[in-house]
Amino acid sequence: MNYCSECGALVTLKIPDGDDRLRHVCGECGVIHYQNPKIIAGALPVWGGQVLLCRRAIAPRYGLWTLPAGFMENGETTEQAAAREAHEEANAKLRDLRLFSVISIPHVSHVYMLYRCELVADDFYPGSESLETRLFHEHEVPWEELAFHSVRKTLECFFSDRKQGVFQVHNLSFLLPR
Amino acid sequence: MNYCSECGALVTLKIPDGDDRLRHVCGECGVIHYQNPKIIAGALPVWGGQVLLCRRAIAPRYGLWTLPAGFMENGETTEQAAAREAHEEANAKLRDLRLFSVISIPHVSHVYMLYRCELVADDFYPGSESLETRLFHEHEVPWEELAFHSVRKTLECFFSDRKQGVFQVHNLSFLLPR
Numbered sequence: 001m002n003y004c005s006e007c008g009a010l011v012t013l014k015i016p017d018g019d020d021r022l023r024h025v026c027g028e029c030g031v032i033h034y035q036n037p038k039i040i041a042g043a044l045p046v047w048g049g050q051v052l053l054c055r056r057a058i059a060p061r062y063g064l065w066t067l068p069a070g071f072m073e074n075g076e077t078t079e080q081a082a083a084r085e086a087h088e089e090a091n092a093k094l095r096d097l098r099l100f101s102v103i104s105i106p107h108v109s110h111v112y113m114l115y116r117c118e119l120v121a122d123d124f125y126p127g128s129e130s131l132e133t134r135l136f137h138e139h140e141v142p143w144e145e146l147a148f149h150s151v152r153k154t155l156e157c158f159f160s161d162r163k164q165g166v167f168q169v170h171n172l173s174f175l176l177p178r
Numbered sequence: 179m180n181y182c183s184e185c186g187a188l189v190t191l192k193i194p195d196g197d198d199r200l201r202h203v204c205g206e207c208g209v210i211h212y213q214n215p216k217i218i219a220g221a222l223p224v225w226g227g228q229v230l231l232c233r234r235a236i237a238p239r240y241g242l243w244t245l246p247a248g249f250m251e252n253g254e255t256t257e258q259a260a261a262r263e264a265h266e267e268a269n270a271k272l273r274d275l276r277l278f279s280v281i282s283i284p285h286v287s288h289v290y291m292l293y294r295c296e297l298v299a300d301d302f303y304p305g306s307e308s309l310e311t312r313l314f315h316e317h318e319v320p321w322e323e324l325a326f327h328s329v330r331k332t333l334e335c336f337f338s339d340r341k342q343g344v345f346q347v348h349n350l351s352f353l354l355p356r
Contacts, residue, residue, distance in 0.1 A: 005189075
């Protein structure tokens with residue numbers, strides 16, 4: 001960030017009065033430009049015991065498999081964001097969405113919020129951000145070709161909970177080794 | 179938003195190629211300035227069956243009671259953000275944090291993530307954003323003087339779950355009437 005998005009003057013990095021962190025502050029109008037983590041909302045859609053994965057047609061991790069998920073937009077709920085992403089990436093319609101995993105990734109300032117849910121019908125196909133969409137039984141999941149650690153962990157929790165017969169909400173953090 | 183924070187040129191509102199929403203796009207360098215919901219992280223600290231509330235010393239809702247909570251910062255986990263807010267607003271130290279309520283408020287693009295937890299000690303006092311910090315038994319909670327609907331709802335869920343003897347994770351959305 002170099003310029004103030006309100007007045008166009010140069011911003012400087014400084015700690016505002018009463019604050020304890022460096023912020024981008026406008027040298028002219030004084031506006032403080034806060035930057036905050038982003039939510040990545042998505043779904044773990046299930047059909048007849050199989051889970052729906054999408055093969056990515058975009059960077060990063062082009063060609064690898066993921067759960068349908070993406071940045072939450074202003075004006076929607078986390079659940080609506082998850083349903084929208086499943087529609088955009090897999091043309092999938094969801095029902096019975098239940099919050100399943102909440103994963104902080106502080107080194108990139110992302111928070112995943114993934115919903116387990118049922119597909120309304122065995123009817124889906126790749127959106128523009130997917131090369132392929134497919135249902136997988138547990139033993140078929142391409143563990144070595146998953147795009148993100150958050151997806152792997154969420155799938156592991158899902159299959160483990162299913163074995164136990166009780167689904168929990170999993171709140172996790174991925175911290176870098178010190 | 180009027181100016182590009184990267185190059186200082188004017189931005190215009192338009193729908194970028196391959197997108198379906200209006201974004202602020204720079205007329206010079208072409209950068210798309212996305213805007214996304216913010217997470218408000220906080221805590222529901224418990225001590226001997228009582229809950230800790232803070233009376234706000236800042237706008238909005240000056241003088242009303244709230245759970246310690248505030249905007250999550252880059253580089254932290256949701257749980258760290260909740261602990262930081264409890265420290266800043268009430269000089270309170272927390273343990274055993276468990277995700278308790280996740281509340282979308284789409285008309286302001288906020289998502290609350292509140293943790294129930296225990297106070298480490300009966301030792302807290304107002305930070306600069308609080309006029310007063312106090313423990314309340316259920317029958318003492320100032321229901322008519324709570325600052326936010328999210329706080330009221332979270333406290334209601336807490337006392338209700340406690341009566342049932344089982345704490346859930348509550349994922350809610352506050353939608354405006356159409």
